[in-house]
Amino acid sequence: MSSSDVSRPAKPETVFDRDAEWNALNTFAGDTRPGAGLAVVSGRLRQGKTHLLKALTAALGGFYFGAQQATRAESLRRLGDGLARYTGGTPPPHRWRGWEDAVDALLALGDQRPVPVVIDEFPDLVRQSPELPSVIHSAYRRLRDTGRDNRARLLLSGSSLPVMHRLFSVASPLRGLADLELTLHQLDFRQAARFWGIDEPGLALLVHAVVGGTPAYRLYVGDDAPSGPGDFDAWVCRAVLNPRTPLFLEAHHLLQEETDHWDRALCHSALAALASGCSTQGEIAESLGAPLTDASHCLALLQTNGLLCNEPDAFRPNLIRLRITEPLLAFEHAAVWPHRSELGQQDAAEVWRHARPVFDSAVVGPHFARICRDWVKDFADPALFGARPATVAHGSLPDPAGHAGSDTEAEVVVRGRVGTRSGALLSVGAARRNEVMDLPHLEHLRHLLELLAADGEDVTHARPACYSGVGFTPALRAAEAHGQVVLVGLDRLYQGE
Known part of the structure; x- marks a missing residue:
């Protein structure tokens, strides 16, 4: 109509x-x-x-x-x-x-x-x-x-x-x-920051890594938002890990409602495996100690209900990674799940002291990379990489020497259309939430481009990009000034193009 x-x-x-x-x-x-x-x-x-x-x-x-x-x-x-x-x-x-x-x-x-x-x-x-x-x-x-x-x-x-x-x-x-x-989708990371009334990008990132962009969760904590970066840990304890708030058991209720009467124990374990770093069906099945058919059924159920999504590798499209789409579920199963039973007997601050390092490494790091990809797709100036992005994904190449577990990775790989050629490589980027990025990070990306070129990829239009949550060295800033690299920090993620 x-x-x-x-x-x-x-x-x-x-x-x-x-x-x-x-x-x-x-x-x-x-x-x-x-x-x-x-x-x-x-x-x-x-x-x-x-x-x-x-x-x-x-x-x-x-x-x-x-x-x-x-x-x-x-x-x-x-x-x-x-x-x-x-x-x-x-x-x-x-x-x-x-x-x-x-x-x-x-x-x-x-x-x-x-x-x-x-x-x-x-x-x-x-x-x-x-x-x-x-x-x-x-x-x-x-x-x-x-x-x-x-x-x-x-x-x-x-x-x-x-x-x-x-x-x-x-x-x-x-x-x-x-x-x-x-x-209706979740609020994006910029909308979520405004919804929670948070102006400081670093704090907005941490809160989004816990509750994502689901509007109801602010009501679930009684409109309690961290007053500043120094209040984040106390906010987690009083609002998220507090048995008296509805958010305390929300991850459990969410899984219960979305998966109906299927094997919820297997679903929880599958999410825990994903949150700990497993990303393929085979890795998850091995972690669960379950037949691949059972694991696949469980993962398909979570996908159908929108709790998981498939993400093809930017360099190896046949390699499909699974990602938890609801940040609260990733937070729960990576940082809280191993300590859930202790919350009834111990002070929340003591439990969070043990869980916080896992949160920083297993939750915030991957979440920061995801926000960087979302920024490229939804907020970056299309002229930044020479064309409008068509896909933005994580990419990895096997180590040329064949060493297991030594893949060369880029967290933000941008492809678009150049002339008549779709899927052209526009950028390879590294995302480091808690590292001041320096020239070695740029050298890593240049090495990756060399590997891609040797593998037949056209890297003519590809620009290296560094995404950091804590900043860049003067040497890397100088490289940016000479057009050798694109630098994206938290301020640019939350306010710029």
Whole structure:
């Protein structure tokens, strides 16, 4: 559907950022053209979908219904009660014969004007009423066949990514009905810093390495944010490792909700293996002491639910690494998991004293490299490397001498299009969160480029880049001034291009 030239309500101040998402939903819901519309809103738990949709219906005078895990009869009764309150009519539970009547009643709200009608957590209804997608499809077909001037704007939302994908797959009756498909992701690292009210980039990086960009987690710690870099460790103890805050067991609850009733012990162990440095299915299976088939099933489940993602190596595309997408899960399984039982008997500060070195090495280091890749992809000036990045990934080459475990690596490898050639190598970069970078780091990157050239890679356009969380030596700054290297520090990551 296209937008019409009518005024749109401004985004409420209670909705942080999400400008693009608000505009897309607002345009869809307020479109005055005839014909019922359908939108799909998905995204993992805790990302603010419900808050955004409630704000939309409040701004446009729409109807919101939040589904729950309940029987078909109870869901219909709750929906009827909610619709009666909205319209000022009589609850219709005894008049509705089933979902056919309920869907018709919801769509009838759009007979007079465009009106957003939200069914939140739609998968919870489908679990008890598998016929519901077909019922909705039939209702839309009837509206189309009768030519009724209906402008209902139905929005179906859900946090269960596997179910949402299945509901709108090729085989689904809802396929092709949607005018808008919108996914809410985590806030990016810059948005997260503003959301937590943190101006100091080093502190923002540490907090993001713990809680990522999930908006709900600030509420889970009672809006408690570190007051400054010196308060970070105390904040972890009082807000994250405190059994009295909802965040304390959030990693456990998140895994429980996302993986349903599968083998959660195996999932926890798989995440612990990933957080400790294992990155391929074979390495994880070996760490678990489990058959590869069991490990693969577990990892596939975590991927389907958006908790893991595949990342092909920038130099060896057949080498696929797995990465935890939710920072809180990486923090939990690398730094906290080995000490979880001690938190009930010991002071949190004592536990954190033992966990902090692991956090710095196994969590913050890889997280810093990920933020550097995100910066190149989302914030760097396209002219910095000569073209707009197409892919930004970790890359590794086997040691030429064949020494095991001696790969030559680059944490930030940028590829793009140069002329007619896609996939051209634009940059190889090293990311060091806790090292002042010097000329040897540049020499490492030059050596890597020599290896790539010897292997047949065109390195003509490739620029070395150094990313550091603590700075660069004068000698490396001088090399930057002569155009020999690109330097990116925390200030540039958080504020520059």
